[in-house]
Each structure stands twice: as structure tokens, then as C-alpha cells.
Amino acid sequence: EDQVTQSPEALRLQEGESSSLNCSYTVSGLRGLFWYRQDPGKGPEFLFTLYSAGEEKEKERLKATLTKKESFLHITAPKPEDSATYLCAVQAGAGKSTFGDGTTLTVKP
Amino acid sequence: GAGVSQSPSNKVTEKGKDVELRCDPISGHTALYWYRQSLGQGLEFLIYFQGNSAPDKSGLPSDRFSAERTGGSVSTLTIQRTQQEDSAVYLCASSPEPLNYGYTFGSGTRLTVV
Incomplete structure (x- = not known):
């Protein structure tokens, strides 16, 4: 059974203080690893897809990386508007993605 | 449409009543998914459609839950x-x-x- 574990559960940063979120996964035959952002009261918003170890994707202050066992979401010089819950998901075949429980990021001004 | 539309946005029902939840996906998207998120919890997979067929309904919690998709859309x-x-x-x-x-x-x- 596919498993996704995210850490930490919650992360509080000062504005400008860079950090990383971790997503560890167990899946037989990874077809894709996805990062989403979820704001309170809304559905998750797609950020990145990573397909193979060594791949990196960037968007503004966010950079996602992938190894054979885990993915990191690096946040550089975060701003208060980056505060959200970040979800990681894996897909092993057509259809269903398995999601982690998320990391709730709070960035204080 | 421009995005995925769900209705109603809120539903309060009495225990024992039946409810229907609607999803209108992005036009042209062949795959459609239902997930459930309990307070403070992660996303729990329910069912996945490819076109009008449901190849994976393994997440439906009980036979009280059912889903359909028509016209490859709603x-x-x-x-x-x-x-x-x-x-x-x-x-x-x-x-x-x-x-x-x-x-x-x-x-x-x-x-x-309730």
C-alpha cells in the first residue's frame, strides 16, 4: 500500500527565514509526485509534478526536489502570503493519488 | 468551465436522510476524482472515474456511498x-x-x- 509521510506537521517561520518541508514516500513504481497548496476553506491548488529522482521544479519562492525516497519543498525568503498547508501526493498508476497529511506553514511578518 | 465547480458549498442534513453532491469538472478532463477531508485530516480517496466508468471505487466507505458520472462530465x-x-x-x-x-x-x- 502506498504511504506518504510529511514532516513537520506545523512550521512557524519569520518572514525571510528560509526552510524546507519533507515528504517521505513508499510506493511501488512511482509515476509522479505532486505538491499542492491548500488555503483554509478551499480545495488544494496544484503546484508541481516531479517524475524521477534528481528532478527539480521552481516557482517563485518555492523549489521542489525529488530523491528515490523523499521530496523536499524548499521555501526561500518566505512572505506571510506563503502561509498555507502544503500537501504532497504520490501516484503509482492511472487514477488515484495518495496524499500525506500536510505541513501547515505560518509565516509571521 | 474555467474551474471545477461543486454544489452545494454547504449542506446540513439530518441523520438518516439521503444527500447528493454535485461536481462539474473542467471541460475536456477525462479523469474525475472524489476525496473526503475530515477536520484537520488528510485527503481520503473515495472513487475515480475515467470517462463514465469507475475503474477504482475502492475508497467508498460503505454501500451507503455511490457515485456516477454522465456524459463524461458531471x-x-x-x-x-x-x-x-x-x-x-x-x-x-x-x-x-x-x-x-x-x-x-x-x-x-x-x-x-446533525
């Missing part, structure tokens, strides 16, 4: 004889194909069973 999730443990946010998502694409989610239906 989907309805039906919960019969609702129970308090059914209270959650029900999220629908769609993707162009069922593999290698991230999902576009709707804003969800918040179901409260």
Missing part, C-alpha cells in the same frame, strides 16, 4: 442514510488524463450531519 456522489461520521468536506477534482497530471480541485462541499 458527477454526483450520493450518500444514503447519512450518519454523523459522514460529516466532512467532500472534494472533487479533475485532470486531463488519469496519469502524470496534477489535479484541479473544486472548493468542496462541507457536509454536516
